[in-house]
Structures are given as structure tokens and as C-alpha cells.
């Protein structure tokens with residue numbers, strides 16, 4: 001397995017921040033790149049306040065917090081990722097934007113560096129083929145919130161080498177996660193199964209079957225799920241959720257994947273869930 005010591009994260013949203021925290025906690029040197037310096041600094045500030053909370057609760061030593069934070073370097077320069085052994089992109093769920101980024105990373109990151117995507121649904125092979133090293137490209141799909149969720153799906157596009165997949169699985173395991181390997185199909189395992197359920201919960205709300213609170217209470221109490229589907233959509237982000245459904249629908253043509261109109265209208269209205277402080281609930 002290739003040796004990973006420095007990890008680049010591109011994107012400073014919900015998942016970029018979570019990935020930076022997970023990798024730094026696991027002992028990797030982390031460089032987080034956002035398009036603006038403020039965006040990158042916000043990641044460090046967010047991780048700092050998460051770790052401060054754990055120190056206050058006695059779950060983390062102050063010295064360990066400082067060491068973790070010392071391993072994170074925020075930047076707005078993509079070039080700073082040149083020496084990374086692994087770069088994981090976690091920018092907006094849009095294929096054209098991701099392909100453009102992979103073509104740029106190809107020019108910048110050292111030839112034996114692995115380029116990975118945290119995409120929830122998009123074809124990883126499309127990103128691999130935007131580079132000159134398709135054998136060194138794979139998916140490393142973390143779940144939200146990344147520091148808490150145990151699973152990582154390592155996605156093998158047709159083009160990936162065994163060594164790339166082995167290294168990605170080893171990285172996920174070193175991050176304390178349970179890693180599974182999955183082929184490059186929209187939604188992989190979890191989202192392909194989860195999103196028809198989430199979509200149908202919104203359909204039920206549209207139909208007036210029950211209130212938002214009662215739909216969520218039903219699935220928590222009736223299925224022992226930690227949160228209901230509408231609260232989960234707010235956590236994932238409505239914009240990301242619609243992009244995920246669109247990619248699933250484009251691949252499989254299954255009506256269960258056709259995003260219900262309410263969700264699309266909410267995105268247009270800027271009601272994106274927790275990140276915009278308003279979604280199915282207010283925050």
C-alpha cells in the first residue's frame with residue numbers, strides 16, 4: 001500500500017470541514033483549500049470549536065486538541081496541494097465543476113498522488129477521465145457528520161488500480177472507519193437505498209398524510225432511526241439532496257428517484273436546511 005502522510009481537502013462546506021477534522025485527528029497532515037482564505041479559515045475555526053467542546057466535556061486533552069489543530073493548514077491556493085499523497089475533493093455536487101477541478105489537480109498534484117472524490121452519486125470514472133492518471137482516481141465517500149459516522153464507501157471506477165483501492169481502504173481504516181468497497185454506480189450502496197425513502201417522505205408531506213413532526217416521529221419511534229427523514233434532509237442539505245436524486249434518476253430512470261417538486265422549490269427559495277438556517281425546520 002502507498003504511504004499516505006499529507007492529505008489535501010478541497011472544499012470548505014459541511015463535508016470539507018468534517019473531513020479535515022477526521023484526517024487531522026487520525027494523525028495526517030491536512031491542507032484544506034477553499035476558494036477564499038476566509039472559507040479556509042472558517043474550517044479551522046469550526047474544527048476548533050468542535051474540539052473545544054470535547055475538551056470542555058473532558059473527552060479530549062487540551063494538548064491533543066492543540067496537536068490536531070497544528071496539523072491543519074488552511075489555504076486558498078490549489079498549488080499548495082502539490083506534495084499531497086492523497087487529495088479528496090468535497091466541493092459542490094456538480095459533475096462539470098468536479099471534472100474541471102480534477103483537470104486542475106492533475107496539473108498540480110505530484111504524479112503518484114491519489115485524487116479522490118467525496119461525491120455522493122456522480123460517476124467517479126468521469127472524474128478519473130478528466131486526468132492523465134485514471135488509475136490513481138477513486139471515490140472515498142464519507143458520511144455526514146464525518147467525525148461521527150462510522151462508514152466510508154471506497155468507490156472503484158473501471159479505471160482504478162488495485163493499489164489505489166487498497167491505499168484508499170487503508171486510509172479510511174486509519175481514520176477509524178469501517179470501509180466497504182463498492183463499484184461505480186450512482187448512489188453506491190447507502191444513497192441508492194436511502195434516497196427513495198427520503199424522497200417519499202417529502203411526497204407524504206406534500207400529500208398531507210401527516211405533519212413534518214409526525215413523519216419524523218414515526219420513523220424514529222417505528223424504525224428506531226436516530227432521526228426522521230425530514231430532519232435528515234435538512235442535515236444533508238436540500239441542494240445536495242436534489243443533486244443526488246437527479247444523478248440517481250439520470251442513471252436508473254426509476255420514478256422513486258424523481259425529486260418531488262417541494263424539494264426543488266425549496267432549493268430555488270434558498271431553503272437549504274441547516275446550512276441556510278431554514279429547511280423543513282428552522283434553525
Ligand SMILES: NC(=O)c1ccc[n+]([C@@H]2O[C@H](COP(=O)([O-])OP(=O)(O)OC[C@H]3O[C@@H](n4cnc5c(N)ncnc54)[C@H](O)[C@@H]3O)[C@@H](O)[C@H]2O)c1
Pocket residue numbers: 011012013014015016034035039090091092093094097118119120121141142143144235236237240275
Ligand atoms: N451533505 C452531505 O450529507 C454529504 C455527505 C457525503 C458526501 N457529500 C458530498 O460532499 C460534497 C460537498 O458537499 P457538502 O454537503 O459539503 O456541500 P456544501 O454546500 O456544504 O459545500 C460545498 C463546497 O463547495 C464549494 N463550491 C461551490 N461551488 C464551487 C465551485 N464552482 N468551485 C469550487 N468550489 C465550489 C463551496 O464553496 C463549499 O465549500 C458533495 O459532492 C456531496 O455530494 C455530502
